[in-house]
Amino acid sequence: MRSVKFLMAAGAASLLLSSAALAADMPIAPPPAYYPPPPPQEFGGWYLRGDVGFSNQRVRTRDFYNYPTLLSLNQTSSFDTAGIFGVGVGYQFNNWFRADVTGQYRGNSNFHGLDLTSYTDTGTVQRGSDTYSASKSEWVALANVYADLGTWWCVTPFIGAGVGASRVTISNFTDIGVNGTAAFGAVPGLASATSASKWNLAWALHTGLAYKVSPNMTVELGYSYLNLGDGVTGPLVTKDGFTTNHAMTFKDITSHDLKLGVRWNLESPPAYAPPLMRKG
DSSP: OHHHHHHHHHHHHHHHHHHHHHHHHSOOOOOOOOOOOOOOOSOOEEEEEEEEEEEEEEEEEEEOTTOTTOEEEEEEEEEOOEEEEEEEEEEEOSSSEEEEEEEEEEEEEEEEEEEEEEEEETTEEEEEEEEEEEEEEEEEEEEEEEEEOOOBTTEEEEEEEEEEEEEEEEEEEEEEEEEOOTTTOOEEEEEEEOOEEEEEEEEEEEEEEEEEEETTEEEEEEEEEEEEEEEEOSOEEETTSOBOSOOOEEEEEEEEEEEEEEEEESSOOOOOOOOOOOOO
């Protein structure tokens, strides 16, 4: 009986030793695979923008229909600085290309002009001067494209161009003229015009620097050269009530704009999620 128990104990010990050896020979399961997070995206879909700034405007010439014999001896003109307020919506396609559509209201800019003139009247050369004043404002809509030229220390220089339409309004126009020679005496005259608006093709060139404050907000310091087209007044009326139903035209109005803008990214960078694992 004792020998049977001994044999059973020896068999159990042998079985345990065999199982331990088999377990030692089995391979250890590798740890779960590690997937590094994707690199952060530097571009991201739709954005809104807002801009404020000021303009520095010029006009090439002023034309009036009935001065075929007028020779301008000296012509000076200038616009006062005016505010610019704009909004827009755009899309960032990749790290270097984006596009947006913008709308601007450009506030009233006072105009000052002076002509020293010489003209012929019944064969006699007459000399005189005209002093002009007016105010001007615009609505501008542009479709723009931009190229971002790389980023250094969160600063991205960019260039761009835009095309669209402008609605130029000229108001409060007056023309105070002094005509005549010294022999005949100076004869003052006054003409004024009602407000009028004109739609034009507009185009712009852009450049500037953008600073990425956060993944969702970028601040821009930008410069734009903007061609606004022509502006016209209403019909000119003299102080005596005489009118020829013709207007003064402001030809080729351009502006050098300096603006501070903000872009808000509407699509935040996606949160990291491990890749999907499929069986089979």
